[in-house]
Amino acid sequence: MWRYVLRRLLQAVPVFFGTTFLIYGLVFALPGDPIQALAGEKPLPPSVVNALHERYNLDDPLLIQYGKYLVGLVQGDLGETFDGQDVSAVLSGRWAVTAQLAATAWLFELAVGIALGVWAGLRRGRLADTLVLGGTTLVIAVPVFVLGYTAQIVLGLHWQIFPTAGTDDGWPMSYLLPGIVLGSLGLSYVARLTRTSLAENLRSDYVRTAHAKGLTRVRVIGKHTLRNSLIPVITFLGVDFGTLMGGAIVTEGIFNLPGIGQQVFQSIQLKEGPVVVGATTLLVLIFLLVNLIVDLLYGVLDPRIRHE
Template identity: 75%
Template structure:
């Protein structure tokens, strides 16, 4: 419990500093978002002043950030310059991106660790060579090429998966885009698992367990694999936030109405509150993921918890 509380306290300044930097980068940019909202149409100066006062645009940047954080701690991500709640705007879209990220993450976890174990246990064999060659190929191919190719071959030609939209719900509509999004993380998970497992199988404690007569599956499963998963858990925890943030291209290929599309549109319309709101949620996800990773460290290796 003390270990978890310490990690949670350490996350608070990270959250404040990160959100402040993001807020500054978005709202310190030159230009007036109220004038941008009006476009080419003339707007009375009185209306402009009322709008700027309502959104605290006349206040110093630090004061603006203070108002924003006060709303965040109350569960309010602010509102757009058209008066729409950011939380409501992101509600349905957030669910789409979350389901896509979860599908991709599960794909990375199950297939990536499985391939890494197979390659690690058969180091130098055909399976090991195939995994290393396959993951190298996946990393080398750009995501939009891989996505469109998978969409044409597996979706249109073979008809194995839906090609676009969310009509079939989860998991049907998310399987193919989830595999595309998670394939790059899968390559790193497989390689990391394989390398870590090979190193641990050479360790002295494995030789000692073998000399004591323990069965091979017990040595690998209980000792070597458990220690090998520590760096893999680190990557998987951080990568979940990356999947949420990096789904823009995949959502575009498969026409998924997630937050990636919304952020792209908001940047074009200079809707700073939407961009900051999305990034704030992503920062929260990164922090929670890192906290879960730290707690899993204590489960996988009790020495970390005691330290």
């Protein structure tokens, strides 16, 4: 087990460096001078521009800039913004919001998506199966901003079931509606994956053997069939958690949640490259960690899988 974990961590090293270098290069390759953007339309004296360029290594080659960034990153320093603020301080107050939003959406996908998938998979070809397939297709086809504004107007303003914006009501109330909106697309895929995998496994030889041994239907489905059927679902859920953390920009904007997504969007507009790079670097680390956990869960779901 530990040898496998070490091997996966070593495999994650080139992925981390390659991803962060690509992000760093793309961010700092954006047109325009970020130092001049601080002053807006008012021109800055050349001496000030040169001093700030030197302070933030903007005149160095890209590889040198990236190397200096990695040196600071190893020491736990994400750098500072072009107006002198520490990037860690800028992001620290927003991580909790995005983490709670992503966790709410992920739990919604996990619970409701698997339940709908099992319901449809056990009734393949019947009305329940048709309803799940039709409903998930509709959700996939609707853009997230349309779904978000519709849910906000209907469930928030008209029916007043959920708060419409902000985090004043705390978790979970302030995060339920945006979490449902953010997790709706992933829920559709989870339901479809569970439904297809369960329906296929129900026709397997080991299921017929279990029934022939006299095991109850609940035991056959719950202990044997469902565990094997959840392997592709867990794979998707692991990947999707990182996607939820990084893909909350639209949802946070609709529901006015002061999270990482909103901060990254604002930083892109202001050409604050250090904030964008710092946030995405942390998201990459979360993504790699979650995928390692998913790989370890395979052995729990399927005893035939051994990490040796």
